[in-house]
Amino acid sequence: MSHLQNNRIVYGCPWVVAFFSVIQPAFAGTIVTLPRVDISTTHADGTQDEPSLADAPLSASSPDQGSLRMSRLSSPDAASLLRNLPGVSTYSGGRLADLPVLNGMADDRVATVVDGVRIAPACPNHMNPALSYIDPDSVQTVTATAGLTPVSNGGDSLGGTINVERADPRFARHGKILVTGRARGTYRSNGGAYSAAGSMTVANDILSLRYSASYDESGDYDAGDGLGRVLSTEYLRYTHDVTLGIHKRNHLFVLTFSQQDAPREGFPNQFMDMTNNRSTGVNGKYVGTFNWGTLEARGYWQRVIHAMNMLPDKTGNMPMNDDSRTAGYALKATIPLGLAHTLRLGSSFDHEGLNDWWPPVTGSMMMGPDTFHAINNGHRDRLGHFAEWEAHWTNRLSTLLGLRNDLIMMDTGNVAPYSWTGMMNATDAQAAKAFNARSHGRTDVNFDVTAMARYRVLDSLDVEAGYARKSRAPNLYERYAWGPSNMASTMIGWFGDGNGYVGNLDLKSEVGHTASVTFRWHDPSGQNRWELKVQPYYTYVHNYINVQVLRSLSSSKNKLNGSLLQFVNHDAQMYGINSSGHYTVWNTHAYGKGELTGSLSWVRGQDMVSHSGLYQQMPLHGTLALNETIGPWTGRVELELIKSKTTVDQIRLEPRTPGYALLNLGGSYTWRMMTLSAGIDNIFNQRYYMPLGGILVETEKSTGQHIAVPGMGRSFNVSLAASF
Ligand SMILES: [Cu+2]
Structure with a gap:
């Protein structure tokens, strides 16, 4: 949505390639994280391609920092991190079990992928959906792709894909x-x-x-x-x-x-x-x-x-x-x-x-x-x-x-x-x-x-x-x-x-x-x-x-x-x-x-x-x-x-x-x-x-x-x- 959109392309895409190099250390040069870099964005002559279609379709969106901060302050449910994204709404049963709705398609019609895994709720009332297993502070990236979804983002779904990942180790x-x-x-x-x-x-x-x-x-x-x-x-x-x-x-x-x-x-x-x-x-x-x-x-x-x-x-x-x-x-x-x-x-x-x-x-x-x-x-x-x-x-x-x-x-x-x-x-x-x-x-x-x-x-x-x-x-x-x-x-x-x-x-x-x-x-x-x-x-x-x-x-x-x-x-x-x-x-x-x-x-x-x-x-x-x-x-x-x-x-x-x-x-x-x-x-x-x-x-x-x-x-x- 905002300036973070660009960051997401580089760091946030789950299906991106990892190149291992040193980035901006947070403290005194001791931390090495593993940035993920899209392989097809920069040519040898330095010109920029469009960001990858599969990794960053325009139908995908991620919350900006201001929205993330407020969601984390307001709710312990990781699904609340999605609340201001276009095309995304949630419906609640329990307060830790919000179920996503993408473009009018709810719950099972959305592929909800947490750390690369799609867990189906084990309950006749879907009280324990995938997003109820991760706390919002552990979440590093959130992406919702509504409507047109690349096939690499998951099948067995109609409305789109929600991708949530915790931070890679440092x-x-x-x-x-x-x-x-x-x-x-x-x-x-x-x-x-x-x-x-x-x-x-x-x-x-x-x-x-x-x-x-x-x-x-x-x-x-x-x-x-x-x-x-x-x-x-x-x-x-x-x-x-x-x-x-x-x-x-x-x-x-x-x-x-x-x-x-x-x-x-x-x-x-x-x-x-x-x-x-x-x-x-x-x-x-x-x-x-x-x-x-x-x-x-x-x-x-x-x-x-x-x-x-x-x-x-x-x-x-x-x-x-x-x-x-x-x-x-x-x-x-x-x-x-x-x-x-x-x-x-x-x-x-x-x-x-x-x-x-x-x-x-x-x-x-x-x-x-x-x-x-x-x-x-x-x-x-x-x-x-x-x-x-x-x-x-x-x-x-x-x-x-x-x-x-x-x-x-x-x-x-x-x-x-x-x-x-x-x-x-x-x-x-x-x-x-x-x-x-x-x-x-x-x-x-x-x-x-x-x-x-x-x-x-x-x-x-x-x-x-x-x-x-x-x-x-x-x-x-x-x-x-x-x-x-x-x-x-x-x-x-x-x-x-x-x-x-x-x-x-x-x-x-x-x-x-x-x-x-x-x-x-x-x-x-x-x-x-x-x-x-x-x-x-x-x-x-x-x-x-x-x-x-x-x-x-x-x-x-x-x-x-x-x-x-x-x-x-x-x-x-x-x-x-x-x-x-x-x-x-x-x-x-x-x-x-x-x-x-x-x-x-x-x-x-x-x-x-x-x-x-x-x-x-x-x-x-x-x-x-x-x-x-x-x-x-x-x-x-x-x-x-x-x-x-x-x-x-x-x-x-x-x-x-x-x-x-x-x-x-x-x-x-x-x-x-x-x-x-x-x-x-x-x-x-x-x-x-x-x-x-x-x-x-x-x-x-x-x-x-x-x-x-x-x-x-x-x-x-x-x-x-x-x-x-
Ligand atoms: Cu139940």
Whole structure:
């Protein structure tokens, strides 16, 4: 978006080549980091090419420093780092589990890649998405690529790719020992939230060892304007990571062991809360340069143990457990073919194994006497291959053509209700028998294509346009959720809408066709004083996985308004415009630098069969911010503007929400090793309802009132950070 855009091209792209050299040391010449340099940007004669299309398409954006600082001060969720990017919104269940929405495509339709790994949530409510495993302070780069996405950025997705990476290890110069670290404590008044995060590195020139940890805790937050406490919004989480780095000449090897524990996290828009989540994982990365090009290899393994029940804000008792194991590899070779051409080849495999079972409740007629098996030994394996050819025909024209194949193989074992014979379980028992009578193995063979071109029309105008065919296979629950009773079906769903869901063994993969063009006007002087990006897009999706109504959920025992819904393939279309820009208002010695940044996004989505609006389409919204930096001071005033949500998904009873404006303020002062930051979110304590936030499920269950989840009221935030 701002001047950082250029940095991102050099340091931030995950698929870039590592050249190992010494850059600007932070302290007394002891630190050596490993900058990643794009291989195809600078010619021997010093002229600059366009930045690589695959590594830095104009459809990609990264948050600027001012936005990152404010996000870290406001929220412990790494997903909040994305909040001001064009085309990006998030929808929340728990406050550490925001799910991304790119160009109107939510959650699984977005490839969310953390440290090169795509972890699927191991929960029927998607309470533990990929971004919940990393704390914001550990995140080094964040990139969201909406719409036209190079095939090397991942398949099995429609909306685009979000790429989040932690910092590479740091090394000392030869003969020196490097000891460096950071620590930070944060307090947020609303909810009484505490966060602490720290990291410590000890390294020589070959070996680097880093330990990072974080702790985040909050009670329920208060909504604005005296609306009161929003129940089930508390959380507690800690993470530990140990990173080992080995660096020798042209080779870098990084191994990260991580453990995350989240003993509680409330979900106001779900029937359940998270009562434990433990993830243990290891992630290895190798980057090497050879005379033929560069090789990047990744491997990972992760185990997640997940437990759900009701935290004290809810009533009832219903234990639900998930156990998931994932493992995989990704290989990527970048091969320069002369000065103008680059070939990228890649192969990856991801295994996801899942058990989802609900233990019996003693004394309950309904939940017993046996264990309910929602997903029994399910697996979803993805084998992906791609080839991508990038050509820089002239200094003004580049093209990119990529082909990708993803083979998705799924299967699951037989399932079981709480009881095969009990009267209260008759519906589920009958459905389980029908489910078990069918074969469950499914294989999807999907092809993706991305073709795009970028042309520098003027020194101040770049145009990038293209077409992408992208596909996504159903997830395990979309295919294999089977329990049609009110209780079983309302446990399934990552939509926060109070409906019940059953899967569909006959689902086909979604295939989206996207055409998009991005115009980028920018400062021709190379000083990046201003930039404006505008990106209209259109997507038609064949077999979009939407829902049909089977029956109403309301009965004599509850006041639910929702329905039992089944996943079905419908066609759908989405179109919209993303725009963003920045403008340097002043840049003088006396007054420092003042910069305006802004973004504005609009999207519309329609189901072509039901003619309803698609679920979770963010209304017109934008951010306008003024950032100032002067010596050790920074300041930011941020205005968030969200129009009323009037186009909704009628089938899911998506609530209409009024428009609102929030004013946020933040600033920081750095003195030697210490930085003190303070801010106020929602200064005027506005009352607002989150347009994609779903409904207050517990309220509806007891009163029948269909109310959107209210957003957070005013919060005073302060943090003290040290780096050494
Ligand atoms: Cu869960």
